[in-house]
Amino acid sequence: MKIIVCIKQVPDTKGGVKFNPDGTLDRASMLAIMNPDDKAGLEAALRIKDEMGAEVTVLTMGLPKAEEALREALAMGADKAILVTDRVLGGADTWATSSTVAAAIRNLDYDLIITGRQAIDGDTAQVGPQIAEHLNIPVISYAEEIKIEGDSVIVKRQYEDRYHEVKAKMPCLITALSELNVPRYMTPGGIFDAYDEKEITVWGRNDLKDLDDGDIGLAGSPTKIAKASDKVRKGAGERINFGTAESVEYIFDKLKEKHII
Amino acid sequence: MDFALSKKHEMARSLFKDFAETEVKPLAQEVDETEKFPAETVAKMAKAGFLGIPVPKEYGGQGCDPLTYIMCVEELSKVCGTTGVIVSAHTSLCIDPILTYGTEEQKQKYVAPLAKGEKLGAFALTEPGAGTDAQGAQTKAVLDGDEWVLNGSKCFITNGKVADVYIVIAITSVTEDKRGRKKKNFSAFIVDKGAPGFSFGTKEKKMGIRGSSTYELIFEDCRIPKENLLGPEGKGFPIAMHTLDGGRIGIAAQALGIAEGALERTIEYTKERKQFGRAIAQQQNTQFKLADMATRIEAAKLLVYKAAMAKATQKVYSVEAAKAKLFAAETAMAVTTECVQLFGGYGYIREYDVERMMRDAKITEIYEGTSEVQRMVISGALLK
Numbered sequence: 149m150k151i152i153v154c155i156k157q158v159p160d161t162k163g164g165v166k167f168n169p170d171g172t173l174d175r176a177s178m179l180a181i182m183n184p185d186d187k188a189g190l191e192a193a194l195r196i197k198d199e200m201g202a203e204v205t206v207l208t209m210g211l212p213k214a215e216e217a218l219r220e221a222l223a224m225g226a227d228k229a230i231l232v233t234d235r236v237l238g239g240a241d242t243w244a245t246s247s248t249v250a251a252a253i254r255n256l257d258y259d260l261i262i263t264g265r266q267a268i269d270g271d272t273a274q275v276g277p278q279i280a281e282h283l284n285i286p287v288i289s290y291a292e293e294i295k296i297e298g299d300s301v302i303v304k305r306q307y308e309d310r311y312h313e314v315k316a317k318m319p320c321l322i323t324a325l326s327e328l329n330v331p332r333y334m335t336p337g338g339i340f341d342a343y344d345e346k347e348i349t350v351w352g353r354n355d356l357k358d359l360d361d362g363d364i365g366l367a368g369s370p371t372k373i374a375k376a377s378d379k380v381r382k383g384a385g386e387r388i389n390f391g392t393a394e395s396v397e398y399i400f401d402k403l404k405e406k407h408i409i
Numbered sequence: 410m411d412f413a414l415s416k417k418h419e420m421a422r423s424l425f426k427d428f429a430e431t432e433v434k435p436l437a438q439e440v441d442e443t444e445k446f447p448a449e450t451v452a453k454m455a456k457a458g459f460l461g462i463p464v465p466k467e468y469g470g471q472g473c474d475p476l477t478y479i480m481c482v483e484e485l486s487k488v489c490g491t492t493g494v495i496v497s498a499h500t501s502l503c504i505d506p507i508l509t510y511g512t513e514e515q516k517q518k519y520v521a522p523l524a525k526g527e528k529l530g531a532f533a534l535t536e537p538g539a540g541t542d543a544q545g546a547q548t549k550a551v552l553d554g555d556e557w558v559l560n561g562s563k564c565f566i567t568n569g570k571v572a573d574v575y576i577v578i579a580i581t582s583v584t585e586d587k588r589g590r591k592k593k594n595f596s597a598f599i600v601d602k603g604a605p606g607f608s609f610g611t612k613e614k615k616m617g618i619r620g621s622s623t624y625e626l627i628f629e630d631c632r633i634p635k636e637n638l639l640g641p642e643g644k645g646f647p648i649a650m651h652t653l654d655g656g657r658i659g660i661a662a663q664a665l666g667i668a669e670g671a672l673e674r675t676i677e678y679t680k681e682r683k684q685f686g687r688a689i690a691q692q693q694n695t696q697f698k699l700a701d702m703a704t705r706i707e708a709a710k711l712l713v714y715k716a717a718m719a720k721a722t723q724k725v726y727s728v729e730a731a732k733a734k735l736f737a738a739e740t741a742m743a744v745t746t747e748c749v750q751l752f753g754g755y756g757y758i759r760e761y762d763v764e765r766m767m768r769d770a771k772i773t774e775i776y777e778g779t780s781e782v783q784r785m786v787i788s789g790a791l792l793k
Contacts, residue, residue: 223420336462337462339417341472
């Protein structure tokens with residue numbers, strides 16, 4: 149069984165987000181990490197590998213620096229790593245990204261593709277399903293449990309207050325939620341192997357076939373960003389110290405005052 | 410001469426830091442308070458490969474170098490000195506001598522499960538009457554047919570009772586030199602928990618590293634197979650000394666980690682704590698103290714890493730290890746004491762980590778060779 153896991157190196161948003169004057173993310177000033185949903189997807193693939201044997205290939209499109217995220221994936225137990233990087237691919241939106249990643253995947257054999265649900269920097273949740281569309285294979289999004297049964301996958305798909313159980317024949321694509329699992333730690337020996345033993349395959353524009361120049365990079369991105377902002381910070385709140393009944397009354401008054409109820 | 414860490418070492422450090430912050434730090438205070446051996450953490454470390462870092466892969470280890478192992482002990486000790494010494498005693502004092510002196514059968518039988526963390530290791534040299542004067546040890550081993558019979562007791566044994574495999578140093582013969590002076594000849598043995606006649610005495614109640622399991626070991630006609638002799642008969646003392654050279658680098662890393670952890674917390678605290686209308690970090694007294702501590706820690710780190718590199722490349726590294734341990738341990742004690750001072754009254758309260766760190770620091774000046782022993786080793790080499 150061959151599994152491809154698509155990952156993205158993203159800025160760690162734990163300490164807040166910083167922007168350049170032009171509204172784009174100031175990636176240089178923020179620590180880079182493997183996107184959490186993608187890491188859960190990788191863990192899911194590695195668990196399938198542990199249970200039934202599989203070859204796990206991690207793939208990312210990004211700056212040369214994204215190699216670090218691939219090494220981390222190798223140190224966790226992935227077998228192969230591919231970095232798609234080229235100046236002409238820069239500035240890609242979800243359409244250009246999914247077109248490019250799908251073209252890279254066409255170079256590979258696979259039974260299953262796992263992506264994260266969404267990246268914490270863009271929060272679009274579009275790239276995974278779009279890759280599946282480009283490859284003309286089924287997609288099951290928001291996976292909170294994955295089981296392999298013969299040549300099919302059975303996925304618990306998160307759906308508001310319930311879940312759907314969806315079965316699909318492979319090859320197919322699954323988008324993973326970070327709630328899917330707790331990703332394993334790298335091992336020290338895995339880190340040494342990732343640097344000393346394993347190679348990262350690097351592909352540029354010319355390695356990608358069946359890909360229209362109009363579908364890549366900034367020029368091939370229909371999305372135009374009007375404005376980008378960090379999450380709005382909540383106010384400090386008000387602390388009250390009354391008895392229960394009095395507190396409830398006070399809160400009701402406040403909510404009425406603000407026309408919330 | 411390049412002082413920068415390689416990318417793989419940087420990544421290993423980020424792994425150890427992440428693990429320490431996520432898995433170890435939240436339990437550190439409880440481990441100290443309850444004196445409970447952190448068995449769950451040890452199981453997690455086993456799974457993550459932390460119990461066999463410098464061990465070749467063919468023996469179930471991670472195949473990394475001593476520096477990587479040292480950084481693991483350092484990062485763990487930044488948040489919990491107890492967890493740091495568990496890894497250090499297991500790796501340096503139990504696995505290392507078997508790897509260095511063991512037969513192929515001993516390595517296959519013992520190193521593999523130890524490196525995978527299926528078993529935990531310990532080392533027993535010290536006796537009630539034999540600390541710095543290790544030659545004063547009384548525990549004896551006599552060959553009886555196909556078995557060695559051990560009698561005596563060992564004290565202050567780290568990982569005591571929780572460990573499955575013990576390296577035990579015992580007298581196997583007494584010879585006389587030309588002038589008629591008696592000389593004890595020691596040998597090293599591998600003793601399994603559960604060997605007949607092997608039991609545990611009292612658990613020590615300690616000032617610091619309180620979650621570390623420190624026990625007395627008792628051997629009463631304890632019988633172990635003949636093949637559990639480690640290294641040549643009569644070579645136990647040099648084996649023990651060489652083992653301690655490696656162990657000292659581990660303890661130096663523990664001391665370094667404790668000092669770094671205390672300084673990190675103190676920097677945070679001095680920025681928040683206000684006196685005379687401003688943060689105490691804005692007072693020059695605080696600034697100078699922080700600067701001195703950071704400088705001293707950096708110097709200790711260079712000595713510790715240099716010793717780790719010496720272990721990787723040199724056959725003998727006693728002096729490097731002694732200097733690293735001496736300086737790192739005294740740095741840990743001085744820095745944690747100063748950190749408590751900067752915390753003022755709060756530093757004396759057990760709720761604050763620096764209080765625990767100051768107690769944990771003290772042992773690094775004592776075990777695996779006191780600071781005085783390190784000075785003996787260093788000056789001995791100078792005056793040779």
